Amino acid sequence: MRKIAFWTLFLYAMYALFFAFYLFQWTDSSIPAQYKGTSADPATFLTKKELMLAEQFSGVKNFLFFLSVPYEWVIYIFVLLFGLSARFQQWAEATTKRRFMQTAIYVFWLSLLVQVVTFPLSYASYYMAKMYHISTQTFSSWMRDELIDFWVNYAIMVVIVYVLYALMQKFEKRWWIYAWLCSIPFTLFLTFIQPVFIDPLYNDFYPLKNKQLEAKILALAEKANIPAEHVFEVNMSEKTNALNAYVTGIGGNSRIVLWDTTLERLSEDEILFIMAHEMAHYVMKHIYWGIGLYIVVTFIGLLLTNRWMKRMIGRFGALCRIEKWNELASLPMFLLLISLLSFAASPAMNAISRYEEHAADKYAIELTKNKEAAISTFQQLTRSSLSQVHPPYLVKLFRYSHPTILERIISLEQK
Template identity: 80%
Template structure:
């Protein structure tokens, strides 16, 4: 056990040092010489102070991201090695004979421990966002969102884990197939209820107040053959200075949403370009493709997880304190493997998302025919979020679900 702990912490330290040197020293984020002096060069639309702050904030933000993912793996592994997972299961079984309540007790212990241990990194993310004036949220408001996050995730996980381990006990060999089949309607249901049940827990949504602008947006929607009656705005200025707009939900629950910061900081033509971009996701059915891709990956992930869990438990079950796959104490191992697989597949998922976002940019410029507004939109997005125009390769690979600002502006400048 001491060897496992020692090697785990050593590998994590080496990993952290690598990304510290990579992000703060080695990575070249300078603009290629052929693009210097163009509208894609941040020196042309950011002040020297903004340039410095964007580099500093991006480095810190990216470093925290790369620290947080394997940090979760370390937590799950140590929870197993120190026998905490088995202890949580024992407490739950001693408290009640009802499996659903046992699941609730076990999951609360595990979730609370993970939340406490990851809190320093979460707080660091909030602290630096506040320090660089990206976040405008008070600490109490931020903590409120964190608490809501905990209980929403806890409620969803109780259902998932209870069903998952019931299937494991009943169908030892094929549990993963039945789990995948049940995940399909569950995924669609969550996607459907998110805009009307989950999102309003965090922010206030209401129809766009500027009716003149709404009429112009709805006119764009009419040109795109989108049956839209309302555009929603959400009160985000109490939490952030960043800009955003998005499409969420499916079917009749689909919503096009604008942050109020976007309305406050961008001009009308720029807002129309953003709306055209979001309409493209609806027209091209990107939400449906995303749900479909997630369902396929879930099948593959559950199959691999089942195979790996059986092999790991057979070989190292004793020092992980796991006797059987269908025992609740194996949950940290399940979460560890799912997280590893998700991280491994994220470059491919991000590449697919960047393709969709590029297609949406093309659609938006064809619909609005306003190149200047499109370029200035991306320049303002860079300024408001202090993001890098040309991020390091590994950051783009693992973090960027959108093309880089450099790629987006160069595409617009070359577009005819």
């Protein structure tokens, strides 16, 4: 146990040290020489102070991201090594004989522990966003969102874990196939209800107040053969200075949403370009392709987890005080493997997402015929979020679900 604990902490420290040097010493985020002086050059649309702040904020934000992912793995490993998972299961079984309630009790203690231990990194991210004036959210408001996150994730996790371990115990060899089949309707259900029941827990949504702008957006939607009746805005200015718009939900619950910060700071032509971009996701059925890809990735993830989890528990189960691979105490091992696989798959998933976003940009230009508005939109997005135009390669690989601002503007300039 000591050996595993030592090597876990040592490898995490080496990993953190590598990314500290990589992000702050070894990489250069300046744009290639051939793009100097173009509309993609941040020096042409940001002040020297904004350039400096963007580099500082992006570096810290990226470092916190790379710290947080394996930090979660370290937590799960130590929960297993020190027998905390087995203890949580004992508490649950001593409290009630009903399996669902045992699951609820176990998941509560595990979720609470993870929430408490990860709080410093979460707060650091909030504090940095606040310090660089990206976030406008008060601490009490941020804590409210953290609590909502906890309880929403807890409720979803209890259902998932209860079904998952019921399948593990009933179908020891084929549980992962049945779990995958169950995940399909569950994923569709969550995607369907998110705009109506989950998102409003965090913010207020209402039809776009500017009816003239809404009429132009709906005319654009009609031009793209989209049966839209309303565009929604959300009061994000209470929480952030960043700009955004997105498409969410499926079927009758799908929505096009504009942040009020976007409405306040962008011109009408820039807003219409953003709306055309979001409409492209609807026209090209990117939401459905995304769900389909998620279902495929889930199948592969559960297949590999089934193989590795049994081997890991077989080898280290006694050390972690776990008797069977399919008892509740093995959940941190399951979550550890899922998190590792998700992180490993993220470069490929991000690459696919960047391809879709690039296609949406192209569609938006064809629909609006306004390249200048598109370029100025990306420049404004850079300014509002203090993001890097040309981020380091590993940051793009693991973090960027959208093309970099450099790639997006250069692509527009070449049209």
